[in-house]
Amino acid sequence: MTFITLDYVDIALAAALVLINAALSLRLELGLERRFLIAAVRMAVQLTLVGLVLKALFAVASPVWTGLAALLMILFAGREVMARQERRFLGWWGYGLGTSAMMTAALLVTVFGLATQVRPDPWYDPRFAIPILGMILGNTMTGVALGMHTLTNGAVRDRAAIEAQLALGRTRSEAMRGTVRDTLRTAMIPIVNSMSATGLVALPGMMTGQILSGVDPIEAVKYQLLISFLIAGGTAMGALAAVQAGARRLCDNRHRLRLDRLAAPRD
Amino acid sequence: MLIVDKLCRPGMPSVSFDVGSGNCIAVMGPSGSGKTLLLRAVADLDPSEGRISLDNTKKDSVAAPEWRRRISYVAAEPGWWAATPEAHFSDWTAAQSLAAALLLSPSIGSALIAQLSTGERLRLALIRALMGAPRFLLLDEPTGALDTTTTEAVEAVLRRRMADGTGIVLVTHDTGQASRLADSILRFENGHAEVSAA
Numbered sequence: 001m002t003f004i005t006l007d008y009v010d011i012a013l014a015a016a017l018v019l020i021n022a023a024l025s026l027r028l029e030l031g032l033e034r035r036f037l038i039a040a041v042r043m044a045v046q047l048t049l050v051g052l053v054l055k056a057l058f059a060v061a062s063p064v065w066t067g068l069a070a071l072l073m074i075l076f077a078g079r080e081v082m083a084r085q086e087r088r089f090l091g092w093w094g095y096g097l098g099t100s101a102m103m104t105a106a107l108l109v110t111v112f113g114l115a116t117q118v119r120p121d122p123w124y125d126p127r128f129a130i131p132i133l134g135m136i137l138g139n140t141m142t143g144v145a146l147g148m149h150t151l152t153n154g155a156v157r158d159r160a161a162i163e164a165q166l167a168l169g170r171t172r173s174e175a176m177r178g179t180v181r182d183t184l185r186t187a188m189i190p191i192v193n194s195m196s197a198t199g200l201v202a203l204p205g206m207m208t209g210q211i212l213s214g215v216d217p218i219e220a221v222k223y224q225l226l227i228s229f230l231i232a233g234g235t236a237m238g239a240l241a242a243v244q245a246g247a248r249r250l251c252d253n254r255h256r257l258r259l260d261r262l263a264a265p266r267d
Numbered sequence: 268m269l270i271v272d273k274l275c276r277p278g279m280p281s282v283s284f285d286v287g288s289g290n291c292i293a294v295m296g297p298s299g300s301g302k303t304l305l306l307r308a309v310a311d312l313d314p315s316e317g318r319i320s321l322d323n324t325k326k327d328s329v330a331a332p333e334w335r336r337r338i339s340y341v342a343a344e345p346g347w348w349a350a351t352p353e354a355h356f357s358d359w360t361a362a363q364s365l366a367a368a369l370l371l372s373p374s375i376g377s378a379l380i381a382q383l384s385t386g387e388r389l390r391l392a393l394i395r396a397l398m399g400a401p402r403f404l405l406l407d408e409p410t411g412a413l414d415t416t417t418t419e420a421v422e423a424v425l426r427r428r429m430a431d432g433t434g435i436v437l438v439t440h441d442t443g444q445a446s447r448l449a450d451s452i453l454r455f456e457n458g459h460a461e462v463s464a465a
Binding site for chain 2: 158159160161162163164165166167168169170171178252253254255256257
């Protein structure tokens with residue numbers, strides 16, 4: 001099996017489909033033609049830039065540049081986590097809590113995978129570190145965002161139940177237990193679902209990519225399994241850390257529920 | 268003895284009063300004048316300034332859960348965290364006699380919270396607080412949704428507790444109830460709070 005290189009004519013041919021979409025939009029008066037074209041151009045520019053950046057990163061293979069790229073990815077993912085919150089924590093916590101939970105989980109799991117299983121030489125080789133971190137980060141981001149969203153909404157919804165328990169002399173962790181448990185279930189169910197559907201409903205992108213580039217399917221499956229397990233671990237760890245820290249932040253040292261530490265909901 | 272000295276928080280005038288063991292102070296005033304905020308501050312469910320002490324123990328010198336076991340707050344709209352009333356008690360059998368005294372059906376323990384009336388839920392929340400045998404009770408309109416007969420049953424139970432030494436801070440709109448139970452009255456009016464004899 002060989003890897004088939006694409007030339008720009010091949011891509012232009014595929015891009016013609018977008019032009020057909022735009023033509024259809026004009027013909028049916030959907031009003032989407034401009035957005036179709038802009039989105040397609042955006043994607044082309046973004047991916048080309050990423051390709052150039054990755055090429056440069058791989059060429060220098062420096063731990064500093066790899067680290068900087070990883071940090072940038074994490075900071076962008078943190079913004080995304082914050083943007084998905086209906087009720088953010090006020091102040092630095094709004095950005096910092098989700099981002100640090102996500103960063104800790106994604107870095108731990110990535111380094112664990114690189115250092116003990118994939119073992120590239122050197123271990124921080126960006127050709128392995130950056131794509132693996134990206135896949136883990138993307139999923140951990142979803143788990144952390146979902147966890148924090150569910151937690152803050154749950155605390156507002158369960159306020160009477162939580163405060164009734166506090167009023168009876170229960171500690172903050174006892175009073176928050178029900179809400180935290182529901183939240184963690186909600187945050188982790190997607191991992192279970194995606195693992196059980198993988199292979200039957202969807203072929204994972206990384207595995208498909210490896211097969212297209214000529215890797216034996218069994219070897220590609222082994223890589224996919226490894227990544228899926230790392231993703232499951234990272235997502236669970238990130239969600240757990242964010243939800244625990246969030247639940248702690250929602251209460252103070254006098255075991256009060258402090259919903260005043262959340263911003264007003266956005267619509 | 269519960270001593271509240273210059274307690275203040277946003278939305279409530281500065282409040283000072285004291286209640287002896289086995290006594291009751293009624294808190295009265297228009298809606299929105301800060302009566303519930305007062306109870307929540309005394310229970311330490313919200314931050315506040317000023318001094319509160321119970322039997323010479325300052326609020327901040329004991330852990331908050333311990334403070335709230337001594338001074339139990341029952342909200343006007345109590346919260347529930349399980350499906351049935353009995354799941355909210357460590358020993359529902361022991362609570363049966365109180366349930367009977369408050370005219371609740373013996374089978375109410377296994378009913379669904381969502382299907383109970385407001386009045387039933389209020390009485391169950393009161394029992395839940397009483398089972399912890401607190402030194403003081405902070406009650407927010409405990410008979411707000413009850414008819415005359417049931418109100419009398421609740422007051423009888425409260426009077427028995429007072430005879431055993433439990434103190435009560437009672438938010439009520441019912442002047443009759445205030446004169447039946449309270450030894451003194453804390454009135455919230457025009458942004459001031461004043462204590463008078465009942």
